[in-house]
Amino acid sequence: MKKRLFSLASLLLIGHLASAQKVEFEEYDLDNGLHVILHQDNTAPVVTTSVMYHVGAKDEDPNRTGFAHFFEHLLFEGTENIGRGEFMKIIPANGGKFNANTTDDRTYYYEVFPSNKVELGLWLESERLMHPVINQIGVDTQNEVVKEEKRMRVDNQPYGRFLEQVKVNLFKTHPYRWTTIGKMEHLDAATLEEFQAFNKKYYVPNNAVLVVAGDIDKPKVKKMIQDYFGPIPRGADIVRNFPKEAPITKEIDAKAYDPNIQLPAIIQAYRTPSYKEKDSYILDMITTYLSGGKSSKLYKKLVDEKKMALQVGTFSMSQEDYSACIVYGIPLGDTKLSDLTKEIDEEIVKLQTHLISERDHQKLLNQFENQFVNSNSSIEGIANSLATYYMLYDDVNLINNEINIYRSITREDIKAVAKKYLNPNQRLLLEYLPESQKQ
Structure with a gap:
């Protein structure tokens, strides 16, 4: 009898998981092209604010690889209204956590806060988008950070370069042929103006999606989004026309x-x-x-x-x-x-x-x-x-x-x-x- 009851309980649990998996969301666009997605879930007093930019390693100049990953670090340096180094202090001081990551296709930033700090999360991401300070001090600082990361994860790691070798042999024309972390000599050779141009081109509202998920009041959050992100000017449209790879017909x-x-x-x-x-x-x-x-x-x-x-x-x-x-x-x-x-x-x-x-x-x-x-x-x-x-x-x-x-x-x-x-x-x-x- 206990076994039958346990089986019934298991089935009910599975059914609950299946129904709970339905995620309700609302999406819309601001006039500047920023896509917004809202997901309301008031079961716990937490909220995630995140921005994903459609920029990754494949968007780089072949002689300036590593830019997208570099910006994952650089855009934590500070803004016109957030002092250098303060970005990463403000978040934990307000009970939050944060992270960012980059792939060949996109870059993602996010914060998780108590829900009463949702406005803070929106302000921080709007500052990153609207008022980043990209100067030589920040570039030099993050250059050393990225070099250390490469030493730890690639250069000194057993089998750390195997993906680099796979990519360079598997892709001949498409920009997937280099790694996300790129070459350090490319970053060393880049000028401040090149970094600023990369930011101006790709870190624009019409190349991004903002997600706010969790314990939110939708009307209030929509107003905050309009207030913080609405004034950011639209960037130039990005045109991608990557070369196609010929089929591999011989090992x-x-x-x-x-x-x-x-x-x-x-x-x-x-x-x-x-x-x-x-x-x-x-x-x-x-x-x-x-x-x-x-x-x-x-x-x-x-x-x-x-x-x-x-x-x-x-x-x-x-x-x-x-x-x-x-x-x-x-x-x-x-x-x-x-x-x-x-x-x-x-x-x-x-x-x-x-x-x-x-x-x-x-x-x-x-x-x-x-x-x-x-x-x-x-x-x-x-x-x-x-x-x-x-x-x-x-x-x-x-x-x-x-x-x-x-x-x-x-x-x-x-x-x-x-x-x-x-x-x-x-x-x-x-x-x-x-x-x-x-x-």
């Missing part, structure tokens, strides 16, 4: 060397479609099927059973224009890189020639449903999703129905997409080696 063989490693790695990278296409969702499922956890196909086979790999994994590098499906392995003992490649290829061929089991298919659906629910389980997560779906997917309502795309994916879809994209003649095969092996 690209490459080698790269890392002074921070002792064990080599083999990396397979396949260029795949934008994350807005259904095939990209299917590839997400494929990478999870291959290496999502210790019960996944590659991990179980190569790490647990055959003990050929110290580590093996796959992931999707999902982006706005193109994505990449990346498979990697670090050999164990005397295992050759070519042997790892052969074993990995065998699993991919199975995907291309056989349907995965119904049990594995259901497991994947469960994993993605859980992931979808968790991504929107907090006000902070909802704000991020609303901004992302508007800015990069052109469909804010994906926050409610993106899970239906995953639910629609069949076993036949997985087989067909694996066969379409994951072939040796369509990939980069990169040997990532210790520098001691360099001749």
Whole structure:
């Protein structure tokens, strides 16, 4: 009897989660082109204010890489009304937290405050947009900050440069061919006028979306938004016309060397479609099927059973224009890189020639449903999703129905997409080696 009651309770909980996942929102535009999205949830006295700018590493000059990530730091320096260094003091002093991040496609800033500080959050973001102070002191200061970050995350990190090597080999014409953090010599060579021009071009209201989510009074917040953001002038329209990549029709063989490693790695990278296409969702499922956890196909086979790999994994590098499906392995003992490649290829061929089991298919659906629910389980997560779906997917309502795309994916879809994209003649095969092996 207890077991039956527990099962019923579980079903009720699942039903509650499914219904709670519906996110109500309102969106509109200011006269200057700023898109605004409001989400009201009065269950807890917190509010997230965030701004996402449609500017990332792909918008940079090839000789001035790293600008977008640099601005993620630089725009915390101060404004005409916020003293240098005060930005990051004001927020915690008022019970809030903040962060920012940059990708190849966009830059995102956000604050989480007690709901009675919503006006403060709006003022701070309007100041960042309207009155930033971009001077040589700030540039020099943040240059050192970014260099230290690069040393920690890339230069001195084992396997820290493998993504750089994947990108430069996988993309030949599109600006995805360089990394988000860029080259330090490009930042060193840039003039103050170049930084100011970059800000003027991309950090404008018509290239941004403002999200306010949480315990808000909508009429009051709308007035605050108009008061703080309405007077900001519209920027010039941004035209993007990036070069297209030619299809890969022959395996690209490459080698790269890392002074921070002792064990080599083999990396397979396949260029795949934008994350807005259904095939990209299917590839997400494929990478999870291959290496999502210790019960996944590659991990179980190569790490647990055959003990050929110290580590093996796959992931999707999902982006706005193109994505990449990346498979990697670090050999164990005397295992050759070519042997790892052969074993990995065998699993991919199975995907291309056989349907995965119904049990594995259901497991994947469960994993993605859980992931979808968790991504929107907090006000902070909802704000991020609303901004992302508007800015990069052109469909804010994906926050409610993106899970239906995953639910629609069949076993036949997985087989067909694996066969379409994951072939040796369509990939980069990169040997990532210790520098001691360099001749």
